[in-house]
Amino acid sequence: GQNIDQPTEMTATEGAIVQINCTYQTSGFNGLFWYQQHAGEAPTFLSYNVLDGLEEKGRFSSFLSRSKGYSYLLLKELQMKDSASYLCAVRGGGNKLTFGTGTQLKVEL
Amino acid sequence: DARVTQTPRHKVTEMGQEVTMRCQPILGHNTVFWYRQTMMQGLELLAYFRNRAPLDDSGMPKDRFSAEMPDATLATLKIQPSEPRDSAVYFCASGREVGGNQPQHFGDGTRLSIL
Numbered sequence: 001g002q003n004i005d006q007p008t009e010m011t012a013t014e015g016a017i018v019q020i021n022c023t024y025q026t027s028g029f030n031g032l033f034w035y036q037q038h039a040g041e042a043p044t045f046l047s048y049n050v051l052d053g054l055e056e057k058g059r060f061s062s063f064l065s066r067s068k069g070y071s072y073l074l075l076k077e078l079q080m081k082d083s084a085s086y087l088c089a090v091r092g093g094g095n096k097l098t099f100g101t102g103t104q105l106k107v108e109l
Numbered sequence: 110d111a112r113v114t115q116t117p118r119h120k121v122t123e124m125g126q127e128v129t130m131r132c133q134p135i136l137g138h139n140t141v142f143w144y145r146q147t148m149m150q151g152l153e154l155l156a157y158f159r160n161r162a163p164l165d166d167s168g169m170p171k172d173r174f175s176a177e178m179p180d181a182t183l184a185t186l187k188i189q190p191s192e193p194r195d196s197a198v199y200f201c202a203s204g205r206e207v208g209g210n211q212p213q214h215f216g217d218g219t220r221l222s223i224l
Contacts, residue, residue, distance in 0.1 A: 033212060042200060043152070045212035087152065095140045095206045096165060097213060101151035 002026045004100035006088050011106045012078055020073045020103045022088030033097065034062050034073045035087040043087055047073070075105075083107045111135045113216035115201050121222045127189040130219045132201030133182055141184045142213060143169075143176055144200040152200070158184065159206060191223045 003025040012018040024032070031050040035043040049055055049064035049071060061074040073086055085102040092098065114133040122128060134141050143155040156166040156176035166176060173192070178184045188195055198220050202213040 031210070042215035042217050045214070048210045048212065050210070095159075095204050095211070095213070096154065096157055097142075098154070099144075099152040 002090055002092060002098035004088055004090060004098060006086075006100040006103045008101070009104040009106070011108060012075075014078055014080060014107055014109055016078050017074065017076050018078060018105065020075070020086050020088075020105065022071045022073075022100060024069050024071070024088070024090050024100075026069070026090050026092060026098075028092040029066065030091045030093070032062075032064055032071050033089045033091065034060075034071075035089060035099075037085045037087060037102065039084070046086075078107050080107050080109075111214075113201055113203050113214055115199075115216035115219055117219055118217060119220045119222075121224065122191060123224050124192055125190045126223075127187065128191050128195075128221060128223075130186045130199055130201075130221075132184040132186075132203075132216060134184065134201070134203030135214055136182075138203035138205050138214075140204045140206050140213075141178060142202040142204075143184070143186050144202065146198045146200060146218075155186070155199075191221075193223045196221055196223050 005023045034046040037043040047062035054063045059076045064071045085104050087102045088100040089097040116131045141158040144152045146152045155169040157164045161178040175187045198218045200218045202215045204213040205211045
């Protein structure tokens, strides 16, 4: 089975940097995804990691350490629109994802 | 941009009634997923299809839920009879199972309330 842990909520200031952590224990691993979900909307894909290291996409970066079962999502130059839930998801067999319960990020002025 | 389309967007009905939710996956995607999202449990996988064949429905209560793909452009999730505890947002997602980095794309969901 899969077990995924993320903090329930975080608060950060506009313009700052925030790091959202995700730890996982899985019976199989074929990649880790981060999704963003605004209230009342669908999850949207942010990033994918399958090898150890950092993947950078504009203001968002994601890091993976397979040996530690650990990932983080780094958001730079925070904007008010970044207030959302951030979901960590691990892919096991096939294309099947197991999601964490999400981290609710609140960006304040 | 291609999108996953779900209908209806909202559904309110009384317990005991049949509920049918529909999903049109993105053209060319060969995997389809049904998820349920609640505040307490987060996103839970209910069923998973590859090339229209059901691969995994272990997350779905078999006595009242059923999922089918009558053709490549339509996936359905049915609840019969519905119960108040089924109230949740139901998402459909589709993806291409080629290459490791292909994400699942989600529809806007069906917000279901069972009274």
